[in-house]
Amino acid sequence: MSKLVKCPHCSSLTAEENLRCIYCGELLDISVGPLSFLSNTWGGLLIAAIALAIVVSFLVWLL
Known part of the structure; x- marks a missing residue:
């Protein structure tokens, strides 16, 4: 059960x-995995948004 x-x-x-x-x-x-906190909390969404902004700014810097 x-x-x-x-x-x-x-x-x-x-x-x-x-x-x-x-x-x-x-x-x-x-928890369904090691990164499940990213989608379940506002703090996790903020961390994901900051990480995405860093990756995008790095890619723009390369161009």
Whole structure:
């Protein structure tokens, strides 16, 4: 039997295999890989945006 996880949005219990709540569609607070924090938190999105800006500025500098 699969482990149940509580949805952070609607507090319904959902199977751990699901990445989203089956009732409201909200992302569940479970890690699916080493970089999963990048898409689940605002801080992760900020880190990804800064990294993208650095890569783009480096490519522009090369041209």
